[in-house]
Amino acid sequence: MTTIAVLGAGKIGESLLSGLLKAGRAPADLLFTERFATRAADLTKTYGITHVDVATAVQRADVIVVAVKPQDIEPLLDEMAPNLPAGKLVVSLCAGLPTKLFERRLPEGTAVVRVMPNTPMLVGEAMSAISGGAHAEDAHLDLVEELLGSVGKVVRVPESQQDAVTALSGSGPAYFFYLVEAMIDAGILLGIPRATAADLIVQSAVGAAAMLREGGGHPVMLREAVTSPAGTTIAGIRELEKHGVRAALIDAIEAARDRSVELGRAHEE
Ligand SMILES: NC(=O)C1=CN([C@@H]2O[C@H](COP(=O)(O)OP(=O)(O)OC[C@H]3O[C@@H](n4cnc5c(N)ncnc54)[C@H](OP(=O)(O)O)[C@@H]3O)[C@@H](O)[C@H]2O)C=CC1
Numbered sequence: 141m142t143t144i145a146v147l148g149a150g151k152i153g154e155s156l157l158s159g160l161l162k163a164g165r166a167p168a169d170l171l172f173t174e175r176f177a178t179r180a181a182d183l184t185k186t187y188g189i190t191h192v193d194v195a196t197a198v199q200r201a202d203v204i205v206v207a208v209k210p211q212d213i214e215p216l217l218d219e220m221a222p223n224l225p226a227g228k229l230v231v232s233l234c235a236g237l238p239t240k241l242f243e244r245r246l247p248e249g250t251a252v253v254r255v256m257p258n259t260p261m262l263v264g265e266a267m268s269a270i271s272g273g274a275h276a277e278d279a280h281l282d283l284v285e286e287l288l289g290s291v292g293k294v295v296r297v298p299e300s301q302q303d304a305v306t307a308l309s310g311s312g313p314a315y316f317f318y319l320v321e322a323m324i325d326a327g328i329l330l331g332i333p334r335a336t337a338a339d340l341i342v343q344s345a346v347g348a349a350a351m352l353r354e355g356g357g358h359p360v361m362l363r364e365a366v367t368s369p370a371g372t373t374i375a376g377i378r379e380l381e382k383h384g385v386r387a388a389l390i391d392a393i394e395a396a397r398d399r400s401v402e403l404g405r406a407h408e409e
């Protein structure tokens with residue numbers, strides 16, 4: 141069985157470990173590194189997986205998943221480089237960081253795959269986009285696709301699109317959560333108890349998502365079907381348009397893309 145080590149078991153690293161276990165992978169096939177002993181002990185207790193140091197992780201695992209914040213990458217690469225044997229596959233989940241950064245800092249010929257996942261991985265509903273670096277072969281991409289396919293959907297994209305993907309699906313769940321949060325607040329304003337408002341909005345979000353995915357309908361047609369002549373929905377849509385919500389979303393996603401580019405530039409030679 142392939143041994144996978146996750147370096148940095150924070151929010152996304154833990155989502156991946158948890159998702160892989162739920163998908164049937166054995167705890168003995170998973171390793172992780174963490175900076176804080178108490179956090180490491182909690183994860184071992186919760187998931188039955190083994191905490192190791194970086195040198196052990198890169199030596200023992202076949203696939204090394206880097207899941208630290210982009211700002212923490214340099215010291216981690218310093219620790220990985222002298223210990224990484226030839227033939228290992230390095231998978232980066234880090235926003236903004238190009239494969240060539242890893243190729244420059246790790247032993248010559250190391251296969252690197254850049255991935256942008258998202259936190260719905262925790263419930264087996266991730267959206268992950270993958271791109272191979274200079275030494276990544278089809279077999280490496282197939283392996284990463286198989287791993288991430290067990291915790292959600294996977295698409296292959298050219299690396300040049302990864303900053304845009306990061307803004308769309310990497311950050312995307314946060315924007316949906318933000319909308320849900322705002323809609324629940326609207327329920328409070330209208331006098332609905334918070335728990336009831338949350339039920340109403342969360343189930344509406346789940347239903348709308350299911351229609352988008354399973355019904356195969358275009359979002360414009362689905363919205364039009366809710367929008368009756370002289371009805372309630374169009375009264376609300378007019379307010380959204382007046383407040384520039386569509387433009388705000390486009391600007392938000394462009395800003396997120398720009399930030400991803402900036403995170404990568406911070407590590408240019
Ligand atoms: N959160 C998300 O939705 C997504 C995140 N990502 C990417 O995933 C990466 C991680 O993000 P996220 O999980 O949110 O961040 P977190 O801060 O939650 O997780 C990073 C973890 O790595 C630990 N860490 C840092 N340096 C080391 C090291 N040298 N050795 C071992 N552990 C280390 C951190 O410890 P400490 O707490 O001490 O700093 C922390 O627990 C980022 O690069 C991000 O761009 C990608 C897609 C989605």
Ligand SMILES: O=C(O)[C@@H]1CCC=N1
Nearest residue numbers: 235306307310311312
């Ligand atoms: O906010 C971030 O930087 C990370 C990357 C994508 C989602 N979260």
